[in-house]
Amino acid sequence: MAYQYPPTLAKLINELSRLPGLGPKAAQRLAFFLLTEKRQASGELARALLEAESRIHPCPICGNLTDSERCAICADGNRDRGLLCIVESVSDILSLERSQGFSGVYHVLGGVISPLDGVGPEKLNLTGLEARIRENHVTEVIMATNPTVEGEATALYLAKKLKPLGVKVSRLAHGMPVGGNLTYADEATLSLALSGRKEL
Amino acid sequence: MAYQYPPTLAKLINELSRLPGLGPKAAQRLAFFLLTEKRQASGELARALLEAESRIHPCPICGNLTDSERCAICADGNRDRGLLCIVESVSDILSLERSQGFSGVYHVLGGVISPLDGVGPEKLNLTGLEARIRENHVTEVIMATNPTVEGEATALYLAKKLKPLGVKVSRLAHGMPVGGNLTYADEATLSLALSGRKEL
Numbered sequence: 001m002a003y004q005y006p007p008t009l010a011k012l013i014n015e016l017s018r019l020p021g022l023g024p025k026a027a028q029r030l031a032f033f034l035l036t037e038k039r040q041a042s043g044e045l046a047r048a049l050l051e052a053e054s055r056i057h058p059c060p061i062c063g064n065l066t067d068s069e070r071c072a073i074c075a076d077g078n079r080d081r082g083l084l085c086i087v088e089s090v091s092d093i094l095s096l097e098r099s100q101g102f103s104g105v106y107h108v109l110g111g112v113i114s115p116l117d118g119v120g121p122e123k124l125n126l127t128g129l130e131a132r133i134r135e136n137h138v139t140e141v142i143m144a145t146n147p148t149v150e151g152e153a154t155a156l157y158l159a160k161k162l163k164p165l166g167v168k169v170s171r172l173a174h175g176m177p178v179g180g181n182l183t184y185a186d187e188a189t190l191s192l193a194l195s196g197r198k199e200l
Numbered sequence: 201m202a203y204q205y206p207p208t209l210a211k212l213i214n215e216l217s218r219l220p221g222l223g224p225k226a227a228q229r230l231a232f233f234l235l236t237e238k239r240q241a242s243g244e245l246a247r248a249l250l251e252a253e254s255r256i257h258p259c260p261i262c263g264n265l266t267d268s269e270r271c272a273i274c275a276d277g278n279r280d281r282g283l284l285c286i287v288e289s290v291s292d293i294l295s296l297e298r299s300q301g302f303s304g305v306y307h308v309l310g311g312v313i314s315p316l317d318g319v320g321p322e323k324l325n326l327t328g329l330e331a332r333i334r335e336n337h338v339t340e341v342i343m344a345t346n347p348t349v350e351g352e353a354t355a356l357y358l359a360k361k362l363k364p365l366g367v368k369v370s371r372l373a374h375g376m377p378v379g380g381n382l383t384y385a386d387e388a389t390l391s392l393a394l395s396g397r398k399e400l
Contacts, residue, residue, distance in 0.1 A: 002297065002298075002300070003272060003273060003293070003294070003297040004272070005265075005294070006255075006256065006265070006266055006267040006268070006271075006272070007267070008248075008251050008252045008255045008256055008267045009252060009256050009265055009267070011248050011251070011252070012248045012249060012251075012252040014248075015241070015244055015245045015248040016245070016248075018238075018241060019230055019233065019234075019241075019245075020229065020230065020233050021226060021229070021230070026221060028291055028294075029220065029221070029291065030219055030220070030221075031252070032265070032289065032290055032291055033219065033220050034219075034249065034252075034253075035252060035253070035256050035265055036258075036265070036289075036290065036310065038218075039253065041215070041218060041219075042249045042250075042252065042253045043249070043250065043253055044215055045215045045216070045219075045246075045249060046245075046246040046247075046249035046250045046253070047246075048208075048211050048212040048214075048215040048216075049212060049234065049242045049243070049245055049246040049249075050242075050243065050246045051208050051211070051212075052208045052209055052211070052212040052231070052234075052235060052242065053234075053235070053239065053242045053243050053246070055206075055208045056206065056208055056209050056235050058236075065205075065206065065209055065232070065235055065236070066206055067206040067207070067208045067209070068206070071206075072203060072204070072206070073203060089232065089236075090232055090236065091228055091229070091232055093203070094203070094205070094228075097202065097203040098202075100202070110236065
């Protein structure tokens with residue numbers, strides 16, 4: 001019979017290879033690293049995983065991840081509850097917060113509408129969104145889904161759904177990224193940068 | 201104060217980003233995946249890590265990873281103990297075993313000599329190697345370190361050290377990989393493939 005890894009090792013490699021972006025070879029490399037070079041790292045990682053699994057949960061208001069009753073942004077009394085930014089995923093919140101250009105609150109969809117992947121609006125985190133807009137007297141909803149086909153479709157779908165509530169719905173601007181180069185910009189971005197030009 | 205992740209989540213991202221090949225962004229993506237899409241996967245991964253950490257250890261004879269007293273290869277009575285293959289790391293054993301071209305036993309160095317990284321021969325797993333060669337009447341030692349500068353240097357160092365024991369020391373052949381293309385082969389490989397040519 002061909003040589004095989006001991007079952008405990010095979011199990012670890014299998015669990016690691018199920019993570020996104022890790023193939024069987026990378027999982028194998030990680031397992032060997034954890035069991036040879038950095039043995040105590042595997043224990044620390046296991047503890048961090050178990051602690052995060054037991055303590056981290058979605059914020060019941062916006063869907064951001066938190067270890068408290070509400071997330072730090074929803075709990076912050078200084079944030080403008082009348083300005084709501086809708087994002088695809090939790091990691092988008094940190095990106096927007098880093099820009100320091102937003103003082104409102106968020107709503108995490110947990111995905112985008114993608115018929116090809118079988119994801120319809122019913123699979124998005126939309127429960128409570130309309131009630132939230134009404135109760136907090138939201139004046140503007142910023143659609144900050146990614147500038148992809150699915151992100152645009154989701155933004156359009158939600159805009160149509162939310163406008164009857166009497167709220168202004170806006171979309172992040174498209175255009176040239178800062179530090180970008182016209183030579184390497186794609187046609188679609190350049191076309192949107194042109195049509196969205198501003199007077200100086 | 202700028203928005204930050206809850207400490208439990210920040211800890212998990214930090215632990216993940218310490219793994220080889222994972223930067224902060226990839227670690228963040230993994231953490232979100234484990235805490236949102238696949239919550240039970242994080243518990244399973246944690247358990248697999250803890251079980252592997254407590255049960256997997258290096259084989260006292262060859263340095264391969266095992267959950268038994270000796271590794272499956274050292275415990276196999278059908279392997280030729282007179283033929284010893286020296287490899288850099290545990291993962292190389294599986295690669296060689298998959299080739300089904302070797303029936304001897306292994307010795308894992310756990311690294312290569314690399315003065316630039318401060319790794320001298322004293323940091324390699326060489327304890328017991330000479331005793332093993334003597335006691336098992338090893339007739340041939342195959343140096344299967346990688347065909348890199350460090351791998352070659354390590355092979356030459358060990359060959360010099362082991363030859364006085366009266367053992368034949370050989371090196372894996374260099375040449376064109378199967379399915380390779382002359383157009384894309386590097387000069388060093390082609391040069392070695394030419395000088396190592398065999399009569400048909």
